[in-house]
Amino acid sequence: MNIRLPWILSFxxxxxxxxGCQRSGAGMTVAGSTSVEPFxxxxxxxxxxxxxxxxxxxxGGGSTAGIEAAISGAANIGxxxxxxxxxxxxxxxxxxxxxxxxxxVHPSNPIKDLPxxxxxxxxxxxxxxxxxxxxxxxxxxxxxxEEGSGTRESFQKFVMGKEDISLGALVQDSNGAVRQVIxxxxxxxxxxxxxxxNDQVKALSISGVQPNLAxxxxxxxxxxxxxxxxFREEPAEEAKSFLDFVLSPLGQKLLLKEGLVPVVEKxx
Amino acid sequence: xxxxxxxxEKILLLIxxxxxxxxxxxxxxxxxxxxxxxxxxGPKAFLLGEKWIPSKGLFGIxxxxxxxxxxxxxxxxxGIPLGLACTIFLSELxxxxxxxxxxxxxxxxxxxxxxxxxxxxxxxxVPLIRTHLGGPGLSILAGSLxxxxxxxxxxxxxxxxxxxxxxxxYKAGALAxxxxxxxxxxxxxxPAARSGIVASVILGMGRAIGETMAMIMILGNAVKMPTxxxxxxxxxxxxxxxxxGYASGDHRHALFATGIxxxxxxxxxxxxAIFLSRRRAR
Numbered sequence: 091m092n093i094r095l096p097w098i099l100s101f102x103x104x105x106x107x108x109x110g111c112q113r114s115g116a117g118m119t120v121a122g123s124t125s126v127e128p129f130x131x132x133x134x135x136x137x138x139x140x141x142x143x144x145x146x147x148x149x150g151g152g153s154t155a156g157i158e159a160a161i162s163g164a165a166n167i168g169x170x171x172x173x174x175x176x177x178x179x180x181x182x183x184x185x186x187x188x189x190x191x192x193x194x195v196h197p198s199n200p201i202k203d204l205p206x207x208x209x210x211x212x213x214x215x216x217x218x219x220x221x222x223x224x225x226x227x228x229x230x231x232x233x234x235x236e237e238g239s240g241t242r243e244s245f246q247k248f249v250m251g252k253e254d255i256s257l258g259a260l261v262q263d264s265n266g267a268v269r270q271v272i273x274x275x276x277x278x279x280x281x282x283x284x285x286x287x288n289d290q291v292k293a294l295s296i297s298g299v300q301p302n303l304a305x306x307x308x309x310x311x312x313x314x315x316x317x318x319x320x321f322r323e324e325p326a327e328e329a330k331s332f333l334d335f336v337l338s339p340l341g342q343k344l345l346l347k348e349g350l351v352p353v354v355e356k357x358x
Numbered sequence: 359x360x361x362x363x364x365x366x367e368k369i370l371l372l373i374x375x376x377x378x379x380x381x382x383x384x385x386x387x388x389x390x391x392x393x394x395x396x397x398x399x400g401p402k403a404f405l406l407g408e409k410w411i412p413s414k415g416l417f418g419i420x421x422x423x424x425x426x427x428x429x430x431x432x433x434x435x436x437g438i439p440l441g442l443a444c445t446i447f448l449s450e451l452x453x454x455x456x457x458x459x460x461x462x463x464x465x466x467x468x469x470x471x472x473x474x475x476x477x478x479x480x481x482x483x484v485p486l487i488r489t490h491l492g493g494p495g496l497s498i499l500a501g502s503l504x505x506x507x508x509x510x511x512x513x514x515x516x517x518x519x520x521x522x523x524x525x526x527x528y529k530a531g532a533l534a535x536x537x538x539x540x541x542x543x544x545x546x547x548x549p550a551a552r553s554g555i556v557a558s559v560i561l562g563m564g565r566a567i568g569e570t571m572a573m574i575m576i577l578g579n580a581v582k583m584p585t586x587x588x589x590x591x592x593x594x595x596x597x598x599x600x601x602x603g604y605a606s607g608d609h610r611h612a613l614f615a616t617g618i619x620x621x622x623x624x625x626x627x628x629x630x631a632i633f634l635s636r637r638r639a640r
Contacts, residue, residue: 151603154606158606231494236579236603237412237609238413238601238606238609239603239604257410258580260578261578261592261600263599263600263603275494275495278494
């Protein structure tokens with residue numbers, strides 16, 4: 091028994107290594123923005139069901155991490171939910187869809203609509219009580235994303251402008267975590283991807299414009315940012331094939347169904 | 359046989375050294391990545407600055423240092439009395455057979471992944487605090503409560519060892535002199551095991567300061583200086599944990615620099631704990 095155990099262990103090791111090799115043979119890694127991640131997972135699943143020989147690994151990590159992974163070659167495709175900065179311009183970026191950012195509150199909150207400047211005043215800490223906005227007499231709990239997040243960066247650009255988001259704001263590190271906090275806190279306000287809004291939270295309309303696909307398409311709803319796939323070089327082979335699928339009517343329809351705004355005009 | 363033994367000895371030595379080497383490598387890397395930023399921002403502005411706005415080049419981690427110690431202090435307020443009571447109960451007040459039942463249960467506390475503690479805190483404690491005490495609920499209070507439970511296994515296991523290591527004559531002598539069981543525990547055993555118990559508390563403190571996952575979930579991670587137990591806060595560890603995904607350039611270096619500060623705090627605590635338990639051994 092004492093002699094046999096190491097042999098059995100090395101046998102198991104050998105088997106598992108072989109299995110590992112088989113799968114990574116036709117593997118491709120897509121990494122980056124946690125905003126894009128759930129959609130990329132869906133696309134990958136659909137793509138893999140038609141290409142059983144390919145395995146796509148989708149990982150989060152954030153826009154910057156995804157872009158860096160694409161630069162270093164650690165990932166075949168980087169996902170970004172923000173535009174590339176100058177230093178990153180040498181990469182090939184393809185917009186796969188557009189995403190609107192929704193300002194969300196607890197469903198029980200009586201407030202349904204706010205203009206942009208009021209939202210900015212709330213997030214910068216100038217307005218601290220719902221009473222000042224015509225709501226109940228309660229302090230506002232601001233929920234924001236962490237520094238460096240693509241969603242935060244877009245929100246900063248679209249809503250805050252030169253103002254800073256209050257340092258007293260609660261910080262959560264994913265869309266899901268923001269939604270979780272807001273769905274359980276009646277006094278909270280935050281922002282997430284429109285595609286991830288569900289009935290646990292309520293999306294505010296902005297100066298009377300509802301955050302929905304129609305309003306994003308006709309450009310009346312303005313909090314819209316691109317979702318990018320970035321490549322170190324001109325995409326080829328596997329990566330190219332996957333990108334083609336994402337931009338195909340089938341892939342774009344899938345994204346549309348999940349609440350994103352397609353970039354391809356005709357969906358067949 | 360001799361030769362074989364020598365070879366095995368060398369292999370073991372090599373393995374032991376490789377783990378130390380890796381530790382040295384990690385340390386070197388953290389310092390290499392972090393030090394330049396501390397120098398660039400200025401040690402004083404970094405350690406005592408109150409504003410953390412990486413996008414504007416402001417890297418002040420003072421609120422996080424304060425929060426780390428505040429949350430830990432709160433955890434000790436809960437953990438020390440509970441842990442000490444549990445230790446006394448386990449080692450002195452119940453028969454060994456019952457203790458054998460309780461001990462694994464307490465060790466199980468250490469085996470629960472911290473994300474579970476965090477989830478429990480988020481779903482159970484946070485709404486309770488929000489409804490009954492006010493504030494956002496995601497707060498130092500919630501963090502301290504959860505951490506208080508998380509450090510129990512550390513405190514209990516080590517301080518029980520300290521009690522067990524006492525010569526049996528201490529207890530026998532005290533009882534023979536007519537002291538009651540409780541007097542023996544409180545006046546003789548606990549003071550005699552003091553340094554071991556203090557060491558257990560310090561190690562628990564190290565555990566508390568280093569905890570990340572559960573704290574990300576329940577502290578709320580606001581970067582301003584906390585002013586009450588109901589305020590949201592960000593500790594040194596959660597600062598790294600929450601921002602590493604998107605950080606690049608100076609921002610990333612600032613997170614490593616945060617790690618350096620954490621490194622020194624943990625080193626100081628562990629050295630103190632080792633020093634105290636050595637003193638006990640003497």
